[in-house]
Amino acid sequence: MRRRRASWPGVRCATARDCRLARVLVRDVMTESVVTAAPERTVREVAELMRERNVGSVVLIVDSKAVGFVTDRDLALAVIADGRDFGDHVVDYASSPVITAEAAMDVEEAGELMVRHAVRRLVVVDGGRLTGIVTLDDLASRTGDAEIASQLSSRVTRAVMPDFFFHERGGG
Numbered sequence: 335m336r337r338r339r340a341s342w343p344g345v346r347c348a349t350a351r352d353c354r355l356a357r358v359l360v361r362d363v364m365t366e367s368v369v370t371a372a373p374e375r376t377v378r379e380v381a382e383l384m385r386e387r388n389v390g391s392v393v394l395i396v397d398s399k400a401v402g403f404v405t406d407r408d409l410a411l412a413v414i415a416d417g418r419d420f421g422d423h424v425v426d427y428a429s430s431p432v433i434t435a436e437a438a439m440d441v442e443e444a445g446e447l448m449v450r451h452a453v454r455r456l457v458v459v460d461g462g463r464l465t466g467i468v469t470l471d472d473l474a475s476r477t478g479d480a481e482i483a484s485q486l487s488s489r490v491t492r493a494v495m496p497d498f499f500f501h502e503r504g505g506g
Contacts, residue, residue: 357440358440358441358476359437359438359439359440359441360435360436360437360438360439360440360441360444360456360458360466360468361437361438361458361460361465361466362441362476363441363468363472363473363476364437364458364465364466364467364468364472365466365467365468365469365472366465366466367466368393368457368464368465368466368467369383369384369387369389369391369392369393370392370393370394370395370464371383371392371393371394371395371424372394372395372396373394373396373401373402373423373424373425373428374423374425375423375424376420376421376422376423376424377409377413377418377419377420377421377422377423377424377427378420378421379424380392380404380409380424381406381409381420384406390405390406390407391403391404391405391406391455391467392404392424393432393457393464393467394424394425394428395464398463398464399462399464400432400434400457400459400464401425401430401432402424402425402428402429402430402432403428403429403430403432403433403455403457404424404427404428404429405429405455408427408428408429409427412427413427429453432457433447433448433451433453433456433457434456434457434458434459435447435456435457435458435459435468436458436459436460437458437459437460437465437466438460441468441473442486444456444468444473445470445473445486445489448470448473448486449489454469454470455467455468455469455470456468456469470486473486474486
């Protein structure tokens with residue numbers, strides 16, 4: 335009987351019984367189209383940019399270097415909910431320093447960075463040059479291994495959530 339090799343992105347199989355996760359790199363799962371803005375742009379301008387480009391995050395750059403990272407959630411919680419001025423500079427509400435991953439980094443290492451820094455997104459660089467964004471969802475959905483994806487998602491989610499969500503409830 336002839337053995338059939340199966341393959342798809344991130345997975346290498348000698349046979350149907352011997353299927354294992356191949357080394358998957360950040361460059362294989364990242365989103366290459368990155369929306370950027372200057373730090374002096376206003377909150378309103380960046381929110382409009384997010385709407386126009388249909389993205390949830392913007393990388394703030396100066397001289398081609400990422401200096402801040404702002405998400406739609408940052409704007410909702412820090413600006414809108416607190417009644418701040420939409421004319422404020424967006425850099426005042428951005429995460430900094432920017433947590434980066436190298437494009438050639440293994441996705442497991444990128445996941446560890448997310449857990450260590452309690453973030454769901456990493457700015458991807460290649461030789462110091464901005465090349466993409468990788469999110470927890472990218473890592474979880476594109477690695478080809480449901481168990482690894484589930485474990486990674488759980489660990490990062492736990493790292494980014496406040497501790498009170500994980501305390502024992504009730505009791506007596």
